[in-house]
Amino acid sequence: MLSRTAENIYWFGRHLQRIENTARLVNVHAYLSLDLPRHVPLSWGSLVEILGAWPQFSTRYNQGSEAEVAHFLIADEQFPGSLRSTLSLARENLRATRETMPNDIWERVNELYALVSARGESVTYRRIRTDLLREVIDQCLMTVGMLVSNMSRGVPFQFLCLGLALEQADMTTRIIDVRSSGAVGDGQRDELTPFRTIQWMSVLKSLHAYQMYRREQRTRVSAPRVLSFLLHDRNFPRSVSCCLWAMQQTLPRLPEGHRVNEALTAVNDILQRSDVARLLADEDNAALGQVLDDIQLALGQVHNRIEQHFFQPD
C-alpha cells in the first residue's frame, strides 16, 4: 500500500469525523440557546474558540453573532475548518484513493458536498440550517456505517480507524473545553446554577452521549460524572479512553505498528493521572483546561508519530 494512499485514508477518517462533530456542535449550541433565559447571553464565539479559529474569524467577521458564526463554521470557503472546506478536503482524500475505497462512498460524499455547497449560503436561517446539519450528521453516520459494513478489515481499514478514533478523541476534548472556557458566562453562580446542568447536558448531546450517559450513570447530570464519562468510560465509543483503545487495536495489524505505541501510552498516562474531582475544584477550571490542553498536545504527538512512521518513511 502506497504511503500516500494510507495518508489520504487516514485523513479521510479524520475529516469525516470532524464534519460530523462540527455539525452536531453547531446544532446543539443552537438548541442550548433556546433553553437559556433571554438575559443570559450565549456566546457563539466559544464555538469558534473550540476549533482554535479566532484569528481567521476576527479578520473577516465582526460581531460573533449566531448568523456570522454559523456561516463561518458551515459555509465559509476561506476557512479550512468549515464544513464546506472539510468536506472538500475529504473529497480530495477520496479522490486520491478511489481505487482503494469502496466506490459508493465516493458517490455519497460527492452528493453531500454538492448539498452543502448549494445550501451553504442560507445557513443564517436557523430552520434551514438545522435541517441541513441533521442531513450532514446522518450522511456522515451512514458513510461510516457503509465503511464498517462493507470494507475488508485489511490495512486500509486500519488507517481509516486510526483517523476516525484520533479525530474523535481530539473533538471530545475540544467539546469539553467549551465548558471550561465558559460558554455561559461564569460568576453569577446562584442564578445560573440550573443552567449549568443544561449546559453539561448540551456537552453530552454534542457527543451524542446523553442517552448512554443516563443508562450508565443512572443519576442526574453533574459535572464530575459527565467529565469522567467522556474521558474515562470504557464502553462509550466517543470517550477519550475508548478512542485510545480503538487506536491500540489497529497497531498489531500495521507494519511495525508498535512504534506508535509509546505515543499512545503517553496520552493514556495523562488520562490515568487526571482525577475529575480535583480538576473541577478550582473556580475558573484552570486545572481542567490544562489537562485538556495536555491531552490535545499528546494526541498531536500520536499524529506526528503516525505521520513519520507510515507516511514519510526514510
Next chain:
Amino acid sequence: MTELTNWARYRSPTYDELIGPDGKPRPAARALTGYLSSLTAAELADRRLAAELAIKSLGITFTVYSEGRNVDRAFPFDVIPRTIERSEWDRTEAGLKQRVTALNCFIADIYGKQHIVRDGIFPGELLEKSVNFRPQCVGVRPAGDVWAHICGSDLVRDSDGTIYVLEDNLRVPSGVSYMLENRMVNKRVFPEIFESSTILPVDAYPAELYDMLANLSPRPADQPVIGLLTPGIFNSAYFEHCYLALQMGVELVEGPDLFVGDDDCCYMRTIYGPQRVDVLYRRIDDLFLDPEVFHPDSVLGVPGLMRAWRAGNVALANAPGAGVADDKVVYAYVPEMIRYYLQQDAILPNVPSYLCMREDDRRYVLDHIDELVVKPANESGGYGMLIGPRATKAERAAFAERLRADPRNYMAQPTLAISTAPTLTDDGIEPRHLDLRPFILAREEPYVTTGGLTRVAMTKDSLVVNSSQGGGAKDTWVVDLDEGGN
C-alpha cells in the same frame, strides 16, 4: 408520434448518423428512434434530468482551470446515443488495427535503423524539426517493438458518408473512461431498450488494458506490480486516471511516490518500505517524465525513470518518444507507411492533407486559406488552428504570416462537413456535429474498443467537439442487426 420526435421534419445540413436524407431512420437506429417516439417530451426531459443527476452523483467530471482555481465541471452528456451498424464497425475496426500496427512499425524504425528514411519514403529532415522526436530514445528496443501501446484515433464522417481518420493520439490519449461511464448512464436512463435490442457491450476495455500492461512486465514469472502514473488531482483527466486504476485494480501513483534506486529499478514508497514497480501506465507527457533527462524542474516525474526504462527494468506505456508519430505532418505519411511496412492499402483513408513544407502545397494553402482548416503540427485539444471559412480576413492574414515563417509546422485540410446526430437541446431535438474516438491497444492481436467515445459539439453549428472547448459526449452503440435487434 409526438411533435418532438417527428423525424420527417428533422433536417441535418450534412450526413446524419441516425436519420437518412429521406427523413427515415437508418437501420441501426430504428429500434432507438422507435423507442424515442414512444416517449413524450416530458418523459424525455425527465430522462435527461435523471442522466444529469447520475453524472453528478457518479462524480463524472473533468477539471478546468478558471478564475485562478480548479473547478470540476460535470461532463456534458446527451442522452440520445449515436448508433453504428456492426458491419460498418467491423470494417472500421480492421482499419484501425492496420493503422496502429503500421504506426508502431514506423516508431520502432525511426528509433532504430530508419529504413523508411533510407528508402526515400519518409523525409528525414522532418525528424530534425519534430518536437516529439526524442534523441534519448534512439536505440532502445521496448518489448515486442511496441511503442504506442494505447492509441486514440479521431474519426470523422464527411457529407458523402466516407469515414476519415482525422488524427492519431499516441502520447496520452484520454476519454476512454467517459466512454465507459456514458454507457453506464445510458443503461440507467434507458434500461428498456437494452433489453430489446442487441447493443454490443463496451465493458471489456479495463480488463484488456490490464492484460496488455501485465504482458509488458520485465519479470514475467511474478505477479507484476503495475502503477498508473498521474500528474495528480489538478490534471484535467484525473477522473479518468482514478477510474482506470480502480477498474484495473492497479496502484494510482504520483511522481513523488516513486524513486529509482542505484540498481536502476523503479520503486514505490509503501508503508512496508520500497516495492519494485514493473509497469507504469504513464499519463504524464514525455517532457515531464524524468527531470534528469527532460525538463530539470519537473516535479511530476521521477528522477532516473528513463535510466530504469532503458535498462529494461520498468516498462512504460506509452513508451517515451511514441509521440513522434502523432505529429499532424507525419500523419500525412500514414497511408504510405501502411504500404511500406505492411504491403497493404489503407482501409481507412486520411483526410486529404496539404503539407506546407512542400512548395506546391504551400502555394495552394495560401491561395485557398479561406476554404481550409490549417493546423499546427503539434497542438492538441483543438488549439492553435484556423478554420478558414469562419475566420476574419485579419485572422487569416495573421495566420498566413505565421505559416510562411515556419512552413514545416503547418498542414491544411479541406473543411469537412462532419456528420451530425440528433441531440437533445433546450429547443428540442436538433442535429449537432460529432466525431468518434475509438481506443486501440497495440499488441500481437490488437484490441479495439466497441465503438468509442462520441464527442459532440453542443453548440449549434459548431464543429469543435473538444471538452476543453464546450464539447459533450454521447453513448456509442454498435448495433448488431443480425441478432434480432431489428
